[in-house]
Amino acid sequence: MDAHPQRHPIVDIRLTPVLISDPPLLNVQGVHQPYTPRLVVEVVTDSGVTGVGETYGDTKYLELARPYADSLLAARHELSDLNGLFTLMNDLPVDDARVDHSVDVGGLRGVQSADKLRLSVVSAFEVACLDALGKTLGVPVHTLLGGKVRDSVEYSAYLFYRWAEHPGGAGEKDDWGAAVDPEGIVAQARRFVREYGFGSFKLKGGVFPPEQEVAAIRALAEAFPGHPLRLDPNGGWSAATSLRVAAELADVLEYLEDPASGTRAMAEVSAGTDVPLATNMCVTTFGEIREAFLGDAVQVVLSDHHYWGGLRNTRELAAICRTFGVGLSMHSNTHMGISLAAMTHVAATVPNLDYACDSHYPWQSEDVVVDRPVFRDGRLAVSDAPGLGVALDRDALDRLHRRWLADDGTLRDRDDAAAMRLAPGHEEWRTPTLPRW
Numbered sequence: 274m275d276a277h278p279q280r281h282p283i284v285d286i287r288l289t290p291v292l293i294s295d296p297p298l299l300n301v302q303g304v305h306q307p308y309t310p311r312l313v314v315e316v317v318t319d320s321g322v323t324g325v326g327e328t329y330g331d332t333k334y335l336e337l338a339r340p341y342a343d344s345l346l347a348a349r350h351e352l353s354d355l356n357g358l359f360t361l362m363n364d365l366p367v368d369d370a371r372v373d374h375s376v377d378v379g380g381l382r383g384v385q386s387a388d389k390l391r392l393s394v395v396s397a398f399e400v401a402c403l404d405a406l407g408k409t410l411g412v413p414v415h416t417l418l419g420g421k422v423r424d425s426v427e428y429s430a431y432l433f434y435r436w437a438e439h440p441g442g443a444g445e446k447d448d449w450g451a452a453v454d455p456e457g458i459v460a461q462a463r464r465f466v467r468e469y470g471f472g473s474f475k476l477k478g479g480v481f482p483p484e485q486e487v488a489a490i491r492a493l494a495e496a497f498p499g500h501p502l503r504l505d506p507n508g509g510w511s512a513a514t515s516l517r518v519a520a521e522l523a524d525v526l527e528y529l530e531d532p533a534s535g536t537r538a539m540a541e542v543s544a545g546t547d548v549p550l551a552t553n554m555c556v557t558t559f560g561e562i563r564e565a566f567l568g569d570a571v572q573v574v575l576s577d578h579h580y581w582g583g584l585r586n587t588r589e590l591a592a593i594c595r596t597f598g599v600g601l602s603m604h605s606n607t608h609m610g611i612s613l614a615a616m617t618h619v620a621a622t623v624p625n626l627d628y629a630c631d632s633h634y635p636w637q638s639e640d641v642v643v644d645r646p647v648f649r650d651g652r653l654a655v656s657d658a659p660g661l662g663v664a665l666d667r668d669a670l671d672r673l674h675r676r677w678l679a680d681d682g683t684l685r686d687r688d689d690a691a692a693m694r695l696a697p698g699h700e701e702w703r704t705p706t707l708p709r710w
């Protein structure tokens with residue numbers, strides 16, 4: 274027997290920040306910028322195997338990813354030592370100025386803390402290591418996570434109020450047109466069904482007064498009878514408004530997502546309605562679970578492997594949810610095919626994945642992977658190829674990186690309120706104080 278199991282030290286790490294095209298999608302904070310920053314992480318082993326991961330690309334993530342990569346290289350970190358990824362990261366200081374606000378990106382990513390920032394960076398390295406490990410061993414990532422329990426993963430249509438184009442015609446154009454009323458939202462949903470086959474719908478709310486968003490959900494219910502519907506105003510409503518909306522839509526909602534901001538307000542809403550409440554804002558770290566679960570503030574957690582710290586942490590979250598009888602699904606920000614593959618692998622391994630997952634991916638016209646994933650009947654097939662089953666398109670990566678290099682810094686940090694101020698009539702726009710309604 275070999276007393277010295279083969280080791281695969283990481284000998285090179287490439288960090289490539291990119292800006293990817295994003296449509297003018299509206300939310301409670303403002304509007305998406307024409308380009309969104311993402312970070313592509315590549316780890317290379319001494320045997321020449323490369324693994325890829327992806328995470329947020331805003332400055333504070335890059336500032337941490339660089340010294341982290343240096344310390345992994347200095348340690349010749351062993352590819353299979355996934356737990357060690359966290360140990361090494363914990364030794365790195367985080368600039369307090371980067372996390373001194375209690376919420377991130379105007380609250381869309383929940384509470385911000387040094388640990389969460391660390392986990393969001395580690396997640397990309399963990400995924401990259403799993404990818405490289407899978408390729409080294411000749412097995413898919415889901416096998417490294419214990420094996421898939423389903424062959425495909427269901428996603429839902431992520432509907433957004435949106436403008437036809439960015440202020441001043443900035444960025445890339447698309448042919449979706451504007452959607453600012455119930456008719457526009459139903460038309461958008463029909464196209465999602467036609468092109469991707471989605472069977473459930475989530476509407477990003479918090480954009481218009483609640484009555485208008487209730488009308489949009491009613492229009493969807495009429496157009497797609499019996500299909501699961503969700504509404505997510507990102508904490509934009511008071512508890513009283515949330516309860517009113519819940520009562521009005523109780524017969525058609527699968528769940529209401531973060532109607533009010535913070536665990537306490539969510540618990541108040543939860544106590545007054547039978548509509549399940551989901552969150553990707555008040556439970557985004559392990560430390561927030563206790564209060565929310567014991568107080569019955571949420572019935573569904575929308576995990577996000579980026580800020581929960583990777584695929585194995587997502588499975589730990591799933592086990593806790595299972596223990597407490599809390600449902601589980603997945604949240605999404607703007608992301609590319611690397612993260613979609615990672616989401617699909619972990620989702621395939623979680624027995625209690627109770628709802629169709631969110632994904633922004635259909636809104637993304639650009640990617641850094643070749644053979645972009647294709648939704649069929651609203652589902653993605655789980656890849657059985659070694660690793661994640663994605664290959665980098667180096668030309669695309671280079672092009673999107675050059676866009677990042679050329680940017681003067683305006684777009685390197687996501688700021689939906691700043692993007693909103695560029696729209697005529699919104700020059701004075703400020704991130705709204707919650708609750709807005």
Ligand SMILES: O=C([O-])C(=O)C[C@H](O)[C@@H](O)C(=O)[O-]
Nearest residue numbers: 300381507553604605606607
């Ligand atoms: O609450 C959510 O589902 C999100 O925060 C998802 C995205 O951030 C979405 O709101 C967006 O990008 O506008």
Ligand SMILES: [Mg+2]
Nearest residue numbers: 505530531553
């Ligand atoms: Mg949400």
